[in-house]
Amino acid sequence: xxxxxxxxxxxxxxxxxxxxxxxxxxxxxxxxxxxxxxxxxxxxxxxxxxxxxxxxxxxxxxxxxxxxxxxxxxxxxxxxxxxxxxxxxxxxxxxxxxxxxxxxxxxxxxxxxxxxxxxxxxxxxxxxxxxxxxxxxxxxxxxxxxxxxxxxxxxxxxxxxxxxxxxxxxxxxxxxxxxxxxxxxxxxxxxxxxxxxxxxxxxxxxxxxxxxxxxxxxxxxxxxxxxxxxxxxxxxxxxxxxxxxxxxxxxxxxxxxxxxxxxxxxxxxxxxxxxxxxxxxxxxxxxxxxxxxxxxxxxxxxxxxxxxxxxxxxxxxxxxxxxxxxxxxxxxxxxxxxxxxxxxxxxxxxxxxxxxxxxxxxxxxxxxxxxxxxxxxxxxxxxxxxxxxxxxxxxxxxxxxxxxxxxxxxxxxxxxxxxxxxxxxxxxxxxxxxxxxxxxxxxxxxxxxxxxxxxxxxxxxxxxxxxxxxxxxxxxxxxxxxxxxxxxxxxxxxxxxxxxxxxxxxxxxxxxxxxxxxxxxx
Numbered sequence: 366x367x368x369x370x371x372x373x374x375x376x377x378x379x380x381x382x383x384x385x386x387x388x389x390x391x392x393x394x395x396x397x398x399x400x401x402x403x404x405x406x407x408x409x410x411x412x413x414x415x416x417x418x419x420x421x422x423x424x425x426x427x428x429x430x431x432x433x434x435x436x437x438x439x440x441x442x443x444x445x446x447x448x449x450x451x452x453x454x455x456x457x458x459x460x461x462x463x464x465x466x467x468x469x470x471x472x473x474x475x476x477x478x479x480x481x482x483x484x485x486x487x488x489x490x491x492x493x494x495x496x497x498x499x500x501x502x503x504x505x506x507x508x509x510x511x512x513x514x515x516x517x518x519x520x521x522x523x524x525x526x527x528x529x530x531x532x533x534x535x536x537x538x539x540x541x542x543x544x545x546x547x548x549x550x551x552x553x554x555x556x557x558x559x560x561x562x563x564x565x566x567x568x569x570x571x572x573x574x575x576x577x578x579x580x581x582x583x584x585x586x587x588x589x590x591x592x593x594x595x596x597x598x599x600x601x602x603x604x605x606x607x608x609x610x611x612x613x614x615x616x617x618x619x620x621x622x623x624x625x626x627x628x629x630x631x632x633x634x635x636x637x638x639x640x641x642x643x644x645x646x647x648x649x650x651x652x653x654x655x656x657x658x659x660x661x662x663x664x665x666x667x668x669x670x671x672x673x674x675x676x677x678x679x680x681x682x683x684x685x686x687x688x689x690x691x692x693x694x695x696x697x698x699x700x701x702x703x704x705x706x707x708x709x710x711x712x713x714x715x716x717x718x719x720x721x722x723x724x725x726x727x728x729x730x731x732x733x734x735x736x737x738x739x740x741x742x743x744x745x746x747x748x749x750x751x752x753x754x755x756x757x758x759x760x761x762x763x764x765x766x767x768x769x770x771x772x773x774x775x776x777x778x779x780x781x782x783x784x785x786x787x788x789x790x791x792x793x794x795x796x797x798x799x800x801x802x803x804x805x806x807x808x809x810x811x812x813x814x815x816x817x818x819x820x821x822x823x824x825x826x827x828x829x830x831x832x833x834x835x836x837x838x839x840x841x842x843x844x845x846x847x848x849x850x851x852x853x854x855x856x857x858x859x860x861x862x863x864x865x866x867x868x869x870x871x872x873x874x875x876x877x878x879x880x881x882x883x884x885x886x887x
Contacts, residue, residue, distance in 0.1 A: 400415035427443055436470075443522075443526065448527050453521075455519070457520070466544045469538075471532065558851075558852050567877065621674045624658060626678060632723065676749060681721065721749035722750060725763050736773075747776060754785075779839065791866075793862035
């Protein structure tokens, strides 16, 4: 009876209709999961060894084992032809107090009111991680961690679903250790110019606040800032970098400095040498990259805003500072990268170095690129990847890439850029980068505030699940780039718009969207 009362008092609602409270069952004193692969019964059944299904509305038959597991022959399925609400759970006692992580391979067709894995009744705050919608039908691994302080914990696999919604669970484990997400970041490079031109922001309650206050209060703890050498209108030059760095550090945030080594955008399709460096020889360019990198970092250090991490190059899939630094001549690219890295470390030896490429869903391509960097002796600390699933592919492909790179190189991985639209409407005269006519969205994430929030949430979940603590976090790209006249994408055209306002974290009235809440600590 004591166990029953403790559990009913401590299990809580995690969302509308998603009741976790369940009647007591016989506890097994173990720190591991019984029948985590759902193989023990060897047949389709609703009576699953080691597990109990609770349903507040009598729809428990919606939880059953069936063939087609992630690794073995069987899996747990939640499905019914009518609406259902089920919690398939397992209660552990006799645990040694400390940190634990629940890991599960999952997939879902989407449409549920909520579907997630959770840890409850562990002595602290109940924790959960949502199951991503996998439009391609592939499995993805997610985790949720907690601190056990009362020698017990309940594992929950929960679906609050509509008729026909389905979710699968398999290979469930409960192990010691805590899978945290150290970096919950945002690239706010356009913010300083927007503020100078009168841009304003409001929190979700409609109170006017600075953008960094809104995001910081929500949990953002790291900012990314780009710097261009001599942009046409001063947008993103070192002066603005220094001003923005002061604001970032005043909020207690980490700082990722993003060197583009160009006067304008550098990405996989363009890596243009700054005009002032265009006539330099390769050896002179190496010296210039060293001197420039050292100077910018030294100026940040001098004003008390030293960068915590530095990108030497931006989306350098095909190299940087073309044509000298093209990947068609890796020895020259490596020399330029080393020059930049040496310059950074001459000013701040403690700064971590990130090498950043695009397309986080292209595993073999990414692995070959980083292997070249290693082979040519380029020293780096962190692997950074851009990932936009409407361009690059679904989350399971991102997970494959992150897992493989972390395991192969033994280095932490970070999603350095990600974003998702909250609408397909346009807030200014500039055509958006992502529109209904030029982009096919992931079917699991509609272009709504809720879809945007779910996409960022699930990207972070995939990073969090990288084994051995090597998934450090993710940066949302340009959450504050709202419509402000003059704050456009083209430094040579003051009348240009930004093309990104439908993916910002603030709506067309400059009010914070639901996605900001996904910065909360995990």
